[in-house]
Amino acid sequence: MACRVLPFAVAAALMLALTGCSNYERPRRPAWRGEAEAACVAQKLVHVSAYVQPAREIDGPGICGLTRPFKVSALLDGAVQFNSAYTLDCPMIAALNAWLTDVVQPAALARFGTPVAQIDSMGAYSCRSMNNQWGARLSEHAFGNALDIGGFRLTDGRQITIVRDWMRGDDQTRAFLQDVHSGACTTFTTVLGPGSNIFHYNHIHVDLALHGNTSSGPRRICRPQLRPSPVPGPPRDGLPNPPEIDEDIDIAQAGHPEGDALAFHAGPGPAPSARIPDAYFAAAARTPAARAYAPVPPEPVRGAMREDGAFVPEGKPSDWDLTSTIPPR
Known part of the structure; x- marks a missing residue:
């Protein structure tokens, strides 16, 4: 009887050994994300108030989520x-x-004489891929590390929408949007606005993704490349403004001189400082630049050109915009 039992005992022991060697751990978020959240809280860069309230940890699905999220109104x-x-x-x-x-x-005070009272956002935390494209890497939205801005409301009630005013607004409104876009490029590590690709024709996306490191800190991506607009007001040297000259140049076809920087600070005041936790710079230094960039997802090519020259993709915004989540695989 003992001889008959022995083969079964050996097989059972072998199965247990194989099971013990298997790794059934769920995927984990990169450690730097939790470190950055903890460093930010420790440095008291955000103050809890009636408008900023701590929320429960979001753990999944997959590696989506935040360790110390906040609900912000x-x-x-x-x-x-x-x-x-x-x-x-x-x-x-x-x-x-x-x-x-x-x-x-x-910028709002310089252009309109009144500050911004509200940001009209199109989304923040959402467990989804970049641009909601299958096969693309997870978006920074999946970590509460991004915001999509669809427009602004001023204290005098004026509403500014990017889908309408980026191209068709009056001079000061278009200059204001260029100011806030260019200025965002010195604060965030990713800024994508109308003209960067068809997915951002109606909003400005900002996030704090890691794209590798440079000698001056995290690498930044800023698209489209914009030139600063002159701020209205009297000349600083007290001399009159030069006369307007009509030059026979199509600026839309002229392009930018080779060597232009990717980002400019525009608007009044000094260039803003990037007040983000030190953990971001430490994590960026550990991120190999060659691995920093995700493959560009395929973009739909069907659509139509508006009168103002903007490309509008075919279909409803809900088909490809920023509101859906990743379905379970």
Whole structure:
């Protein structure tokens, strides 16, 4: 009898050994994300208030989520409202506050004489891939590390929408949007606006993704490349402005001189500082630049050109825009 049992005992032991060697651990978020959140909270870059409330940890699906998320209904201690409450991580809240203080509000005062009272966002945390494209890597939205901005409302009630005013707004409105876009490029590591690709024709996307490291800090991606617009007001040297000269140049076809920088600071005041946790710079230094860029997802080619020259993809915004989540695989 013992001889008959022995083969079964050996087989059982072998199965147990094989099971023990298997790895059934679920995927984990990169450690630097939790480190950046913890560093931001430790440095007190965000203050809890009636407008910024801690939320429960979001753990999944997959590696989506945040360790220390916040539910945010307004920025700058309530001075700038959101059109809804959004889930963001601490570094994004700190960067948004810095951008508003250093870029958006000075630009609004210079262009319109009144500050911004509300940001109309199109989305923050959402467990999805980049541009909702199958096969693309996860978006920074999946970590509460991104915000899509569809427009602004001023304290005098004026509404500015990117889909309408980026191309068809009056001179000051278009200059204001260029100011806030260019200024965002010195605060965030990714800025994508109309003209960067067809997915961003109606909003400005900002995030704090890691794209590798440079000698001056994290690498930044800023598209499209914009030139700063002159700020209205009397000349600083007291001399009259030069006369307008009609040059026979099609600026849309002229392009940019070779060697232009990817980002410019535009608008009044000094260039803003990127007030993000030190953990971001440390993590960027550990990120090989060759692995930093995701493959560009395929873009739909069907669509039509509007009268103002903007390309509008075929279908409804819900087919490819920023509201859906990744279905289970």
